[in-house]
Amino acid sequence: MTSSYEKNNYGEVFELITRAAFPRVTVELGVLHGYSTLHICKGLKFLKDHWGADFKFDAYDLFEDYPYNHANMADVRKTLDDNGYKDTVTLHKEDAFEVYKHYENRTISLMHVDLSNTGETVRKIMEQWDQKLVHNGIILFEGGSVERDNVEWMIKYNAPSIRKEMRENPIINRGVGWYAVGTYNKFPSLTMLYKRFDEEHTP
Numbered sequence: 001m002t003s004s005y006e007k008n009n010y011g012e013v014f015e016l017i018t019r020a021a022f023p024r025v026t027v028e029l030g031v032l033h034g035y036s037t038l039h040i041c042k043g044l045k046f047l048k049d050h051w052g053a054d055f056k057f058d059a060y061d062l063f064e065d066y067p068y069n070h071a072n073m074a075d076v077r078k079t080l081d082d083n084g085y086k087d088t089v090t091l092h093k094e095d096a097f098e099v100y101k102h103y104e105n106r107t108i109s110l111m112h113v114d115l116s117n118t119g120e121t122v123r124k125i126m127e128q129w130d131q132k133l134v135h136n137g138i139i140l141f142e143g144g145s146v147e148r149d150n151v152e153w154m155i156k157y158n159a160p161s162i163r164k165e166m167r168e169n170p171i172i173n174r175g176v177g178w179y180a181v182g183t184y185n186k187f188p189s190l191t192m193l194y195k196r197f198d199e200e201h202t203p
Contacts, residue, residue, distance in 0.1 A: 003035035005142075008186040011039035014112070014140075017192070018043025021138050023109030024055055029096040029125070030114035030142075031061035032069070034076040040112065041085040057089040060099050068116070100128040106198070108132045114142040116153075119160030126171040130195075137195045141166075144183040144191030151188075166191060 005011065018026070018040050026044070031037050037059050047053035063073035073093055080089060092099075096115050111129060115121050122141060133139065143149070143162040153159070163183075166172060172179045172193060180194040 002033050004188040005035055005190075010184075010186075010190060011035065011042075013184060013190065014039040015043040015046075017138065017140065018110065019046055021110045022047060022051075022053065023138075024134075025103075025108050026055065026057040026110040026112075027099070027103070027108055028057075028059040028112045028114075029061075029099060030112075030116075031059050031063070031071070031076060031091065032114070033071045034059075034079050036112055036114065037076070037089060038080060038083060038085070040110075041080065041083075041088040044088055045085065058092060059089050060092045060094050060096050062095065063093050065093065097124060097128070100132060103132050105131045106134050108137055109134055110138050110140075112140045112142075117141055117143045117162055118154065119162050119165030122162055122165040123160075123169060126169055130171050133195050133198075135195060135198050135200065139193040139195075141191045141193070143189055145185045145187070145189035147185070147187055148189045162191070 014036050026040060028037055028040065040057065044055050044057060047055070063070055063076070073091060077091055080086070108129065113121065113125050129139065141162065144166060146163060149161045149163050166181055172181065175197060178197050180196055181191065183189055183191040
């Protein structure tokens with residue numbers, strides 16, 4: 001299963017964060033071959049088997065409709081089914097920047113965003129999903145390290161820095177401690193935003 005996450009064993013990170021978050025509703029934007037999807041499923045299954053947790057997990061991608069690096073939806077579904085996760089996640093073929101319309105405010109516990117991320121991706125996602133996230137909810141973004149900001153395609157296309165956007169984004173930084181932000185720096189890096197406050201739980 002091809003994934004930039006695989007080399008540094010990010011699967012374990014996804015599984016453990018999922019267990020800790022105990023999410024009622026999880027959304028993933030960007031699936032590719034399903035590496036992160038598989039490990040989020042593993043975390044959710046642990047919670048169900050050990051704690052009887054009830055959950056919903058939706059994963060979105062354009063799959064074969066995406067003109068660049070992509071996987072086939074049927075192949076990803078088969079991989080997940082073969083690993084015992086047939087009923088754990090629902091795959092959807094849809095534009096990731098339209099998905100937010102399907103969810104009510106304060107309903108999402110855990111998100112993972114891996115959309116060839118740039119600073120612009122972070123800006124759009126925060127605008128669309130901040131209000132969807134529950135108090136104590138988590139958003140995970142692929143990227144956020146200096147190394148990831150300087151990969152070849154980011155330089156070639158003069159893409160906005162993820163790291164800079166995290167530091168300056170007005171939603172992330174609208175209040176002292178509103179979001180706690182931390183980055184796992186091993187390539188490709190993963191930035192976690194933990195929503196400590198919202199309109200009903202202000203500092």
